[in-house]
Amino acid sequence: xxxxxxxxxxxxxxxxxxxxxxxxxxxxxxxxxxxxxxxxxxxxxxxxxxxxxxxxxxxxxxxxxxxxxxxxxxxxxxxxxxxxxxxxxxxxxxxxxxxxxxxxxxxxxxxxxxxxxxxxxxxxxxxxxxxxxxxxxxxxxxxxxxxxxxxxxxxxxxxxxxxxxxxxxxxxxxxxxxxxxxxxxxxxxxxxxxxxxxxxxxxxxxxxxxxxxxxxxxxxxxxxxxxxxxxxxxxxxxxxxxx
Amino acid sequence: xxxxxxxxxxxxxxxxxxxxxxxxxxxxxxxxxxxxxxxxxxxxxxxxxxxxxxxxxxxxxxxxxxxxxxxxxxxxxxxxxxxxxxxxxxxxxxxxxxxxxxxxxxxxxxxxxxxxxxxxxxxxxxxxxxxxxxxxxxxxxxxxxxxxxxxxxxxxxxxxxxxxxxxxxxxxxxxxxxxxxxxxxxxxxxxxxxxxxxxxxxxxxxxxxxxxxxxxxxxxxxxxxxxxxxxxxxxxxxxxxxx
Numbered sequence: 001x002x003x004x005x006x007x008x009x010x011x012x013x014x015x016x017x018x019x020x021x022x023x024x025x026x027x028x029x030x031x032x033x034x035x036x037x038x039x040x041x042x043x044x045x046x047x048x049x050x051x052x053x054x055x056x057x058x059x060x061x062x063x064x065x066x067x068x069x070x071x072x073x074x075x076x077x078x079x080x081x082x083x084x085x086x087x088x089x090x091x092x093x094x095x096x097x098x099x100x101x102x103x104x105x106x107x108x109x110x111x112x113x114x115x116x117x118x119x120x121x122x123x124x125x126x127x128x129x130x131x132x133x134x135x136x137x138x139x140x141x142x143x144x145x146x147x148x149x150x151x152x153x154x155x156x157x158x159x160x161x162x163x164x165x166x167x168x169x170x171x172x173x174x175x176x177x178x179x180x181x182x183x184x185x186x187x188x189x190x191x192x193x194x195x196x197x198x199x200x201x202x203x204x205x206x207x208x209x210x211x212x213x214x215x216x217x218x219x220x221x222x223x224x225x226x227x228x229x230x231x232x233x234x235x236x237x238x239x240x241x242x243x
Numbered sequence: 244x245x246x247x248x249x250x251x252x253x254x255x256x257x258x259x260x261x262x263x264x265x266x267x268x269x270x271x272x273x274x275x276x277x278x279x280x281x282x283x284x285x286x287x288x289x290x291x292x293x294x295x296x297x298x299x300x301x302x303x304x305x306x307x308x309x310x311x312x313x314x315x316x317x318x319x320x321x322x323x324x325x326x327x328x329x330x331x332x333x334x335x336x337x338x339x340x341x342x343x344x345x346x347x348x349x350x351x352x353x354x355x356x357x358x359x360x361x362x363x364x365x366x367x368x369x370x371x372x373x374x375x376x377x378x379x380x381x382x383x384x385x386x387x388x389x390x391x392x393x394x395x396x397x398x399x400x401x402x403x404x405x406x407x408x409x410x411x412x413x414x415x416x417x418x419x420x421x422x423x424x425x426x427x428x429x430x431x432x433x434x435x436x437x438x439x440x441x442x443x444x445x446x447x448x449x450x451x452x453x454x455x456x457x458x459x460x461x462x463x464x465x466x467x468x469x470x471x472x473x474x475x476x477x478x479x480x481x482x483x484x485x486x
Contacts, residue, residue, distance in 0.1 A: 014301060018305070022333065022337055025337050025340045025341060026336065026337070026340045026426055027426070028340070031341070032341050032343075051294070054298070055297070055298055055301045058257060058298045058301065058302055059301055059302045059305040062261070062302040062305075062306070063305070063306070063333075063334045063337070064334075064338070065334070065337050065338070065341070087334060088334065090265065090306075091306045091307075091308075091327070091330060091331065091334070093265075093269065094265055094268050094269070094303075094306070094308050095307070095308070095327045097268045097269050097271070098268060098274070098275050098308070099275065100275075100327050100411070101327070101411055101412040101415075102411075105410040105411055105412045105413065106412055108359065108363075108410055108412075108413065109356070109359070109410070109412045109413050109416065112355040112356065112358070112359045113352070113355065115355070116351065116352070116355045120351075167348040167351055167352065168343070168344055168345075168348055169344040169348045169349055169351075169352045170348065170351065170352050172344075173352065173416070183269050183270070
């Protein structure tokens with residue numbers, strides 16, 4: 001099953017293992033449910049240490065590509081779907097925090113993805129998905145919420161729309177990007193004084209209600225336009241984001 | 244500098260290290276250029292093994308979040324910008340290959356991202372960026388190209404537009420998604436017979452020329468519409484992608 005591998009000059013041992021696995025995923029020799037060789041055998045065949053195999057496997061676990069079976073050792077596990085959005089979310093939010101992606105660029109991408117999600121959700125969201133949107137919407141109407149709690153339900157509303165759209169890649173990217181903006185948006189909320197906060201909160205609530213009404217009416221284009229206006233007006237209301 | 248950490252029940256040692264680093268990136272205590280503690284000290288403070296520190300650092304290197312300084316050991320490195328697009332590309336193309344994201348969903352997301360990229364590129368692309376687009380465009384006009392070479396220049400053209408748009412997140416996602424489709428598109432090319440291939444190749448060339456002309460004319464909306472038609476018609480022409 002395992003062939004000899006050429007070792008590119010300068011490549012680290014764990015990178016060789018990652019490249020070996022990736023190549024076989026891309027050409028279809030490894031599919032969901034495939035099992036990797038046992039760690040010792042795998043290491044011997046690739047001519048690397050068991051530690052290198054372990055590091056490669058950890059990396060691909062962290063990326064949601066591999067999952068180890070209980071008790072099977074680091075490498076002797078099963079290749080499964082995992083949870084790509086968890087890994088994507090982690091990666092994107094760290095890169096946003098490191099300012100590798102400016103907030104304005106992130107917001108532009110949010111707009112096109114959430115336009116897509118909300119128009120698909122208008123058409124495809126079932127009763128249960130609409131229920132999750134409405135729960136988040138109604139929770140946000142409570143004046144007793146802290147700003148952090150408000151931000152959590154705000155995130156939940158956008159995530160519920162994305163998940164209701166039925167496009168898993170659009171949903172995963174939307175969730176990852178919305179999550180990556182959670183902390184910067186919180187800073188935006190925190191810099192508002194009491195009066196500004198009441199105004200911002202009121203604006204966000206009424207925009208969310210209008211988006212929900214458009215989705216309920218299956219007005220896909222209207223939902224997309226309202227989401228776009230909502231995201232940009234929230235961005236404009238939080239100068240801290242513009243840095 | 245390092246505090247004691249609570250160890251969540253069931254968390255693996257390397258995950259604790261990743262969580263520790265991520266938390267400090269998200270709240271701004273670690274920024275680009277920050278240096279992590281030396282491996283031995285870091286491991287002792289977090290109450291984990293040096294191997295756990297190494298695994299965590301490798302994982303974050305693979306995600307483009309950390310880069311080790313030469314000779315500084317695995318953990319005693321510098322936190323830098325890295326190359327988020329390399330890590331994103333790798334992650335997305337493996338998940339697409341594992342069919343965690345159906346080709347139709349991927350194509351819908353491609354369309355909204357490339358609409359954004361091409362309209363931004365119409366306005367923002369400088370002389371050099373337009374030159375890279377034109378190089379790929381002209382290379383595709385050579386009838387002597389193999390289908391794999393044609394596919395490579397086709398990818399290059401879309402990547403050049405994305406990079407010319409000036410939105411780094413849109414560009415990175417566009418590149419990652421286009422790269423993730425390289426193999427499925429190649430399968431689509433390969434199933435065409437000689438006559439079908441000549442027709443498909445001609446269609447892709449003329450669409451690319453029209454997109455380039457719209458970008459050169461700074462007609463942002465037209466460029467976006469042409470890109471959308473191009474991506475969907477290529478998708479329709481390759482039934483293999485619809486699985």
